[in-house]
Amino acid sequence: MDQIRDAILADDLDAIGGLPTPGSYRAVLVRKDEQDMFEGLPTKGKDPRKALHVEEVPTPEIGPGEALIAVMASSVNYNTVWTSIFEPVSTFGFLARYGRLNDLTRKHDLPYHVVGSDLAGVVVAVGPGVNKWKPGDEVVAHCLSVELEDPAGHDDTMMDPQQRIWGFETNFGGLAELSLVKSNQLMPKPAHLTWEEAACPGLVNSTAYRQLVSHNGANMKQGDVVLIWGASGGLGSYATQMALNGGAIPVCVVSSPEKAEIVRRMGAELVIDRSAEGYRFWKDEETQDPKEWQRLGAKIRELTGGDDADIVFEHPGRETFGASVYVAKKGGTIVTCASTSGFLHSYDNRYLWMNLKRIVGSHFANYREAWEANRLIDRGLIHPTLSKTYAMDDVGQAAYDVHRNLHQGKVGVLTLAPEEGLGVKDPAKRERHLTAINRFRDV
Numbered sequence: 001m002d003q004i005r006d007a008i009l010a011d012d013l014d015a016i017g018g019l020p021t022p023g024s025y026r027a028v029l030v031r032k033d034e035q036d037m038f039e040g041l042p043t044k045g046k047d048p049r050k051a052l053h054v055e056e057v058p059t060p061e062i063g064p065g066e067a068l069i070a071v072m073a074s075s076v077n078y079n080t081v082w083t084s085i086f087e088p089v090s091t092f093g094f095l096a097r098y099g100r101l102n103d104l105t106r107k108h109d110l111p112y113h114v115v116g117s118d119l120a121g122v123v124v125a126v127g128p129g130v131n132k133w134k135p136g137d138e139v140v141a142h143c144l145s146v147e148l149e150d151p152a153g154h155d156d157t158m159m160d161p162q163q164r165i166w167g168f169e170t171n172f173g174g175l176a177e178l179s180l181v182k183s184n185q186l187m188p189k190p191a192h193l194t195w196e197e198a199a200c201p202g203l204v205n206s207t208a209y210r211q212l213v214s215h216n217g218a219n220m221k222q223g224d225v226v227l228i229w230g231a232s233g234g235l236g237s238y239a240t241q242m243a244l245n246g247g248a249i250p251v252c253v254v255s256s257p258e259k260a261e262i263v264r265r266m267g268a269e270l271v272i273d274r275s276a277e278g279y280r281f282w283k284d285e286e287t288q289d290p291k292e293w294q295r296l297g298a299k300i301r302e303l304t305g306g307d308d309a310d311i312v313f314e315h316p317g318r319e320t321f322g323a324s325v326y327v328a329k330k331g332g333t334i335v336t337c338a339s340t341s342g343f344l345h346s347y348d349n350r351y352l353w354m355n356l357k358r359i360v361g362s363h364f365a366n367y368r369e370a371w372e373a374n375r376l377i378d379r380g381l382i383h384p385t386l387s388k389t390y391a392m393d394d395v396g397q398a399a400y401d402v403h404r405n406l407h408q409g410k411v412g413v414l415t416l417a418p419e420e421g422l423g424v425k426d427p428a429k430r431e432r433h434l435t436a437i438n439r440f441r442d443v
Helices: 002-009 013-018 078-085 092-099 195-199 202-213 236-245 257-266 290-304 321-327 367-378 392-403 427-441
Strands: 024-031 053-058 066-076 112-114 119-126 138-141 178-182 186-188 225-228 249-254 270-273 309-314 328-336 358-361 386-391 410-414
Touching: 002 013, 002 066, 002 119, 013 119, 024 392, 053 112, 053 392, 066 195, 066 392, 078 392, 119 178, 119 195, 186 367, 195 386, 195 410, 202 236, 202 309, 202 367, 225 236, 225 290, 236 249, 236 257, 249 257, 249 290, 257 270, 257 427, 270 290, 290 321, 309 321, 321 328, 386 392, 386 427, 392 410
Parallel strands: 225 249, 225 309, 249 270, 309 328, 328 358, 386 410
Antiparallel strands: 024 053, 024 112, 066 119, 066 178, 066 410, 119 138, 138 186
């Protein structure tokens, strides 16, 4: 690994293809023999620091259509938290099912799971059939892994029966010194960004794009009022930027005055601080409070001058879903993913059916959507929201912070990069966007 890292740091990328592939590498992983370690504990009592380990693992064999990437930086997404606390199920079941698919996928079924669904790095080697990418290319990766042997996936690859999230439902993820991806996960690294900046948007930026902008999601248009839950967080901060950039009117819901200030610095004007308003959407574990839904709806109309939300950008799930269905306008759209506060949603269906509202499920993004989302980053129209960067040895703490909502925006992880600030290839382009980059880095 030292030769590869040194060549990248020296910007001698042409030499990468001539270097030997390492036989092993350091990776962040969970262990199969520990998957029951949190049995009986409530979700908040499960500590990712106890389950995530940094260990040396063998380098996987590169198959047809695959690429091996030297990972300079990665990031923590909520799916890494789920993997580390073995919720809602242990991911070793995913790996076992994938391993039974064919001879090529059998290597994923291991007693350890290398996690991570983002990366920025350099192509080290490619398998047979890969023509678009070569050793030495600087890349980022999106996390959609598909087989595309079924016709269902050829209109929208997210509909492929074998669609999986790399690093969550597959092995050899991005929180490591090396990672194995399919070549159609790769996209060009934006040249004006550092390694850690380039690594952090992938999953959340693409997810927000499909959920909000794409015709497969809410199909947002200019002038739409968009209610964005968790607007300062890893997913919501990109939705907020896309709403502003696309001519929509974001109403940003946050949970503290500090987070309210963050979205205002991003350019949002209409902000609801849940803590200041004291919303309690649930009276108890079994009973929601429609009066609180009504109070939220009144607040939205107060801020917008009388308009209800055309689109509700939903991802907290159980805690907020009843309110989301209620406050969407007649004929409006609730677009949902993730469910970080719980997967079992309940709502009053009268407000859905009698008011002709739609609930749209959204999950990550197809290659075209991910490519377009990355293009917005590359053109400086959307910016990374990176609040803190951790060393790989501290990834347990990074996941713990995300689990306990102690973070803002995204948190990055340095893997092969020895320090922050490296990897910028176009300093002139960076200078043009530096004010915005720094503003969003403060998020």
